[in-house]
Amino acid sequence: MTNLKAVGVPPDLVPVFQAAEERIKGFFDTVKPLTEHGRIEIGGTRFMWAQARGMALAFRDTIAEIYGEKGTEQILYKFGHSLGAQEARAFIERFNLKDPVEKLAAGPVYFAYTGWAFVEFLPSSRPAPNEDCILTYNHPGSFEAEFFLMDKKKADHPICFINAGYSSGWSAESFGLPLESREVTCQARGDEHCTFVMTHRTKILDRVEKFRELLKTKKRAEITTEDLL
């Protein structure tokens, strides 16, 4: 695992992620706070700040009050997915990115620069634009788990649905595939890491199950792509 400034990646993925880091750093260096207009613009696009606590807790609690507990997690995931896809579309278009892996690599770095999370890929990741695409990764310091715990709650299942949705939305947009992501372990329920598995929609249940089973006998970093295929 090589830790770049804004993402941790297996050694063979370093060059493409390094290029993404340079591109994204340049993008955020152009932030223009037009305070006299109540606007922030980056490359002509309007951006805004939001409190992470609000996104993690107020957002969740308000949805739960209105729509009930049952649908809340699906809504959070769907929101994250749309957000990731929307941000990816805009970014890919702005930089006229063509290569699917190059498009994908921008996601985690952009995610870190916008304050959502640091992404640490695991060795079992295989970013391929086909049904064998598997991405396994940790989100150290996931804002959702962090605020959940700060609120003195303890979950009985993984709760980082916005994170899961955002990364699958960005990746699905990059590869033009229906990719889905599931969190398999979560700090909010006392696990050591918030760890996610992302893959093709038709394979997600099977590969998540395999990952969970493998975690009983192996460390995360020892699981290989072949184990999951």
Next chain:
Amino acid sequence: MKVGEFKFDEHLAFKPEQGRILFKDQRMVMMSADSFGDLLKEIVDIGGVNMARVFMRRFGQTAGKNDARTIKNTLSPDTDIDWLALGPAIHSWEGIVRAVPEVIDIDRASGKFYMKGTWEDSFFAEQYLKHYGKSKDPVCWLLTGYATGYTSEFFGKKLLATEPTCKGKGDDMCRFEIKSEE
């Protein structure tokens, strides 16, 4: 701190190596206004306009309340008016809207609170118009929620922000008014 001295970006700490951005001790995230507009659209699609209004108001209210606390605890406003005025200032710096207070009439002893002004370039009105066109009613729900939360926390009493005119319903300007809830 006086409101005129406040510069949001001086208090921001970018930590991409941790995937976090801090405004004082408060963790922040950045997103495009279009993405927030998509969220609005999804919530309307799921629960209708009335549900979206309730949702956005509550969401804004919590954010306003948190901001008022953070400002009080970490920026040490010189005066009551500085504390109050830092709310709209932060909203401008956050890229949400340019809030311009025109009348501030408060008296803690008698419990009187009245504030009004304009909201210029509201991202919320902009996004509503983009997705739904002109509304029959004011639409800057997130902003009225935020103003309600911020001022209620500031004043220690339940206040209510309303939007008498709104660009989202075809008015020339978004205007706000905040007073005691009756």
